Amino acid sequence: MELNDARTQHTHPHLPPPRAPFHLPTWATAPRPEAAPGIYRQHHTPHDPKAAEQARTPAGPLLLRAALNLLVALVLYPYLVEAEVFLIQAVGLGTQLTSALANPIALLLGVIAAVLEIWVFGRMGRWREVGRRFLLPLVSHTVTDVAPAPEEAPVVDVWAELRPAGDAVRRLEGEQVGDVDYVRLHQAWRTVGGDPAAWREFAGQVAARGAAACAHPSEQRDLPGGRSARHDLLVRQVRLGTAQDVPKNPVEHRNAGFALDPRVLGTSLLAVGPAGTGKTAALARPVAEALCLQALAGAACAVVVGAADADLGPDDWYDVVIAPGDPDAPYGLDLYGAAPHSDEAAARLADALLPDELAPRAESARAAMQQVVGPYRAAYGRYPGVRALRALLAGDAEGWAELGEALQKSGRRSEFEPDLQQRERMHGRADDPGALLADRLALLDRPALAAGFSGGPDAKPAFAMRALEHPLRVRVKLPERSHPEAARILSRLLLGQFTQAAADRKGRELFAGMVLDDATAAVDAQAVRGVQRLRGANAGVVLLLRTLSDLPEGLRAPLFGAVGNRMAFPGIAPWDGRLFSEAWGTHLVRETAVTHVPDTSGGTVRRAGRLLRKALSGTTAQTESVTTRDVERHRWSPSDLAHALPSGHAVVSLTSVTGEQVPPLLVDLRH
The missing domain is CATH 1.10.8 (Helicase, Ruva Protein; domain 3)
Incomplete structure (x- = not known):
């Protein structure tokens, strides 16, 4: 067994599974048949309808029925031949038949009787299935035992x-x-x-x-510390579990491995479930691991965002680790994402700074930010740092005077004079959006966070989201405990920058993937529109939420429409389950209704018999009416999702970038 086929049934989900020595030819030549999205292809056996039908018919009753039909056929055979002779005599051919019985006609009558019995009793006894299931394997095994040993399999050139x-x-x-x-x-x-x-x-x-040769810039050829999931890098899949053998699952997925790959992740994924249901361990970490491995192979770039204590892999997995508030973190974050256009960078930052309740002021806030960032970049050739930007938005007179002089020296004051005048008019007014943005920026302008952002003498090397054209692995640790509101701002900023940068890439050979361990604060109207643009950009995001109730009601349905993959974990609230249920729609289910009514048929004798039976047994004779009809039912009802999902499982629907859809699957994420 090769490395990637190691079993994942281990006691701790974060420990690497037991691994056998990796054998390249075995792994490279392993069968990988084409399969529907979500099926782990390595060593997958496509669904065989005949085998499924056989599995539903136990061997015992099948053999008993076949034997009974054979016995009846043997008993009736001579009578059937006699009946043929009688029929011939009845039509006036008795004399000719008597002289012909010694001829081949007698054999012909026996053959006709045998064919009729095989056709009738063979169908009732399912002799063909018995032969296929029991006789053919026995004959094949016998032939194999006596046949000469086959030649050795040809050597496959993996290079x-x-x-x-x-x-x-x-x-x-x-x-x-x-x-x-x-x-x-x-x-x-x-x-x-x-x-x-x-x-x-x-x-x-x-x-x-x-x-x-051609190694990743980190010179790593595998992830340090081993792997916690099962991967097939040849088709870029990560195996997360097993689709269950239940009627709700499509037949071709039952008992098949469940896996994700870029053709599915390219439509983005939304996962909802309370804390402790395994979203991080069973989904976020394996997907992050897969993206990091694909980056080492030169096929992807990964941005993984979560709290500092979220188990999204060790720091050694990543090339860039950003941890605002941690003085030992080697990198900082470019708040502008190295955007080539200042208006674009300013708009992204303004959207990130405003909480949901201030969304109605978003347009004026973007304009105010652009009126500061644009002139500053034109004057100094760089974007402003947090402290300088905060001072200018607040209307600092000294800062605005210096900015005006720098613009004058650069010869571009006339170009930005309207922006300067507009900011001067708004300064000090109650509805000035600049003051609001300055107050929000104060959450980032803290001594513990200052070195983590661009600008200032002590700033660390800043990662810019425009680097997504390279196979980088980036981990952002949000300071959710020490600076929760700053963490929310950064979460929104990172998602907005990622969707913008991934969609604007010139080269899209690399799959750009983002895993956001808690996307509650990151999802806004701009983010939803950005996620929609990723489908054609060879990029996707994995968004994890505890509950949809944390989002404004107006964003819930658009978010469901923006992503192609939806995943529900056990314990979600019924109102969350309702959105999943509506998104997954209905299907036809055959229902059988049995009705019992008192038997009133027959004449006086039958009625008297029923009265006597009732007097003796105390039960009333009834007739049974069976009605079968097709009715529409939800694939998964809100109640099922809220109360019937077992621990360690999830229900997930998939859509590939080519439009292939997989209805919701019940998946065991433990195997």
């Missing part, structure tokens, strides 16, 4: 695609190559294309470094 790179590829045959190495080298070779210079560089790297 065939790379052979055009020359003799350098031979070095790979003698090295220990992992799944990340294999996928990374093939990914690098496909980017070479027909460029001779790139071809020579690739061949030179392979000759010099072998399996470590």
Whole structure:
């Protein structure tokens, strides 16, 4: 068994599963049949309707029915032949028949009788199914035992695609190559294309470094500390559990592994469930792990956002770790995302600063922020830091005087004169949005947080969301305990920057994935529109919520419409379940109704008999009426989602980027 086929039934969900030695040829040549979205393809056995039907029919009753029909057929056979003879005699052919019985006609009559019995009793006794299930395997096993040993399976060249790179590829045959190495080298070779210079560089790297060629900038070839989930990097899937064998699940998914990959995550995923139901351990961490592995293979970039104490993998998994409030964190965050247009950067920041209750003032707040950020960048060639921006929004006279002088020196004062005049008119007024933004910025302008943002002499190297064109792995630890409101602002800012930057990328070869462990504060109207734009940008987000009630009512339905994948964990509230139930719609269910009514049929004798029976037994004779009809029912009712989901399970519906849809599946996330 190869590394990625290691079983995941371990006692602690965050410990790596037991692993057998990785064997590259076995893993690379493992069957991966095409399957519906959500099915783990490695070693998947496609659904066989005949096998499913056989599984529903126990062997005992099937064999007993076949034997009874065979016995009846043998008993009736001579009588059937006699009946044929009688029929021939009845039509006046008795004399000819008597002389012909010694001829082949007697054999013909026996064959006709046998064919009729096989057709009648064979169908009733299901002899064909008995032969397929029991006789054919027995004959096949016997033939295999006596047949000569087959030749050894041909050796498969797992490096065939790379052979055009020359003799350098031979070095790979003698090295220990992992799944990340294999996928990374093939990914690098496909980017070479027909460029001779790139071809020579690739061949030179392979000759010099072998399996470590074209490595990720971190030089990591696997995740430190091992893996906690089962991955198949060849098709970029992470296995999360097993779809259950229940009538509510589509037949082709029952008992199949449940997995996510970029073609599904590209439509984004919303997961809802109370704390403690396993959203982080069973969903967020495995998806983060998958994105990090794919980044090491040169196929993805990952941004993982959550509280500082959320178990989203160790820091060694990531290239950039941002932890505002932690003096030991090596990186800070660019509040503007390195956006090329100042108006765009200002709008994103203004949206993030305003809480939901101040959303009606969003337009004026964006305009006020743009009237500050634009002139500042034109004057100084950079975006303002938190403290400088806060002072300008608050109307600091000294700061505005310096800004005006800098604009004058740059020769661009006339261009921004209307913005300066508008801010001067608004300063001091009760409805000035600049004062509101300055008050909100004060939540970020704290001594413990100051070094975590761009601007200022002590600022750390700042990560900008525009770097999504590179296979980076980014972890943002939000200070939810020490600075909860600042954490909410950063959550909104990061989601807004990600949706904007991912959609605006020039190169979209890498899948850009974001995991937001608690998206309650991050979802607003702008974020919903941004998520919708990701479907065509080879990007997606995974949003985790404790309850939809934390969102404004006007955002709940649009959010459901913006994402293609929806996941409900046990214990959700009935009002949350109602949205899931409505989104998943209805289907036809066959219902059988049995009605019992007193028997009043027959004449005097039958009625007297029923009266006597009632007197002796105390029961009334009844007739039974059975009615069958197709009715529409919710696939999953709010009550089922709220009360019937077992622990460790979830119900999830999927939509791929190509439009394929999978109705809601009941998935066991523990296996």
